[in-house]
Amino acid sequence: MKERLMQARESMEEAKLLHKEKVGNKLVLAKLYHAMIYCLFALFRIKEIGHLTHADIIERFEKEYVMPGFFDASILKVLRHVYDLTHECDCEHMPVPADDDIRLTMQTAEEFITQTENCFKKM
Numbered sequence: 001m002k003e004r005l006m007q008a009r010e011s012m013e014e015a016k017l018l019h020k021e022k023v024g025n026k027l028v029l030a031k032l033y034h035a036m037i038y039c040l041f042a043l044f045r046i047k048e049i050g051h052l053t054h055a056d057i058i059e060r061f062e063k064e065y066v067m068p069g070f071f072d073a074s075i076l077k078v079l080r081h082v083y084d085l086t087h088e089c090d091c092e093h094m095p096v097p098a099d100d101d102i103r104l105t106m107q108t109a110e111e112f113i114t115q116t117e118n119c120f121k122k123m
Contacts, residue, residue, distance in 0.1 A: 001042040001120065005038070005042050005113070005120070007034075011031045011032070012032070012110060014031045025097040028102055029085060029086060029105060032102075036082065036109050036112055037054060040057045040058070040061055043116060058076070058080065061079075075111065085101070
């Protein structure tokens with residue numbers, strides 16, 4: 001799942017660059033969301049998503065990692081919020097995320113990636 005963690009890091013770096021260049025909050029938020037989703041793919045060792053939806057994977061994350069206390073509920077809260085903002089996949093209909101949403105999501109995504117990497121170091 002090293003590949004998924006690399007994808008998470010790459011999406012995070014792309015989000016930072018896009019944010020720095022003021023490309024637009026929609027695109028930045030989409031990159032941050034993908035960084036977090038790649039962490040979930042790594043945690044669940046998902047190579048191909050198949051019939052699963054992102055909502056299914058987020059729900060499983062809550063049950064298997066948040067409820068037992070392996071990850072803080074604040075990560076789940078941000079992940080769900082970003083999912084709600086981006087789930088249509090049509091940027092035309094997506095509301096423009098506020099700068100505060102971007103800052104919080106960027107911080108949370110960075111923490112999530114680091115914590116996910118640490119999980120694999122312990123294994």
